[in-house]
Amino acid sequence: DSGVTQTPKHLITATGQRVTLRCSPRSGDLSVYWYQQSLDQGLQFLIQYYNGEERAKGNILERFSAQQFPDLHSELNLSSLELGDSALYFCASSGEGGNGNTIYFGEGSWLTVV
Amino acid sequence: EDQVTQSPEALRLQEGESSSLNCSYTVSGLRGLFWYRQDPGKGPEFLFTLYSAGEEKEKERLKATLTKKESFLHITAPKPEDSATYLCAVQDSGGGADGLTFGKGTHLIIQP
Numbered sequence: 001d002s003g004v005t006q007t008p009k010h011l012i013t014a015t016g017q018r019v020t021l022r023c024s025p026r027s028g029d030l031s032v033y034w035y036q037q038s039l040d041q042g043l044q045f046l047i048q049y050y051n052g053e054e055r056a057k058g059n060i061l062e063r064f065s066a067q068q069f070p071d072l073h074s075e076l077n078l079s080s081l082e083l084g085d086s087a088l089y090f091c092a093s094s095g096e097g098g099n100g101n102t103i104y105f106g107e108g109s110w111l112t113v114v
Numbered sequence: 115e116d117q118v119t120q121s122p123e124a125l126r127l128q129e130g131e132s133s134s135l136n137c138s139y140t141v142s143g144l145r146g147l148f149w150y151r152q153d154p155g156k157g158p159e160f161l162f163t164l165y166s167a168g169e170e171k172e173k174e175r176l177k178a179t180l181t182k183k184e185s186f187l188h189i190t191a192p193k194p195e196d197s198a199t200y201l202c203a204v205q206d207s208g209g210g211a212d213g214l215t216f217g218k219g220t221h222l223i224i225q226p
Contacts, residue, residue: 002157033213043158043201045213056213090157094212103148103214105157 003027004106006091012112018079021109025072025093031055032074033094033103034066038087049074081113116141116206120217127192127224135187135220137202145207147185148214149178152199161187161200192224 003026013019025032034046036059045058049068060066063081068074078085092105117140127133139147146165150158162171164180171178175196177188187200199221203214 002159004157031212042218043203043214043216045215048213050212058213088155102160102163103212104160105150107157108155110155 002104002106004091004093004104006089006106006109008109009107010110010112012114013081015081015083015113017081017113018077019081019111021076021078021089021091021111023074023076023091023093023106025074025091026095026104029093029095029104030072031094031103032068032072033092034060034074034076035090035092035105036087037090037108043090046076078111083113086111086113116204116215118202118204118215118217120200120202120220122220123218124221125223127189127222129193129224129226130191132188132190132192134189135200135202135222137185137187137217138183139185139202139204141204141206141215143207145205147180148203148205149176149185149187150201150203152201152219154199158201189222192222194224194226197222197224 005024007022030051033048036044046060048056066076088108090108092103094101094103119138121136149161152158162178167182199219201219203216
């Protein structure tokens with residue numbers, strides 16, 4: 001158990017819909033990261049938050065957004081969903097902004113868009 | 115742009131047959147190189163972080179090494195429970211981002 005908690009574990013929704021994925025980081029970790037994993041693309045970095053502020057953006061679509069709340073939990077919002085958005089979405093966390101520290105991953109949220 | 119290439123893509127070994135997985139990387143400045151293990155449908159499980167060329171770390175049957183251009187994950191006398199996808203990732207020291215750039219992984223199967 002990495003200590004990173006993600007909900008829901010599985011989600012099936014229709015095209016055009018909007019979903020929210022939730023993440024609780026490890027106790028004390030200030031950084032939260034979101035990654036997308038699909039069969040053909042591997043693990044792709046989406047976005048990082050550090051202590052409530054956006055720190056870095058990766059390959060995140062404009063239809064996707066995230067935020068980190070004062071209690072440090074984070075949410076990833078996916079809107080206008082397309083079939084190609086079906087993937088495993090991972091949240092990860094680290095301490096001290098990930099400055100060489102270990103980044104621990106949650107078990108993922110499996111999104112299926114039908 | 116950071117790049118990580120892992121080889122082979124897949125590897126099938128007999129139980130007890132030692133081998134090595136390769137991770138070649140290109141990064142402007144290396145803050146850390148990470149190895150993770152991932153089982154199907156699960157999140158990546160942290161194995162090692164290496165920071166500088168020449169560094170080595172060991173855990174049970176696994177040993178990770180690092181040079182300026184690549185890292186190796188050596189698996190000694192593997193067991194079936196070592197079957198998994200092994201992921202390599204780099205963390206760049208440039209800019210304010212701390213996220214990892216991952217390779218596509220090596221899918222390892224250990225046959226009894």
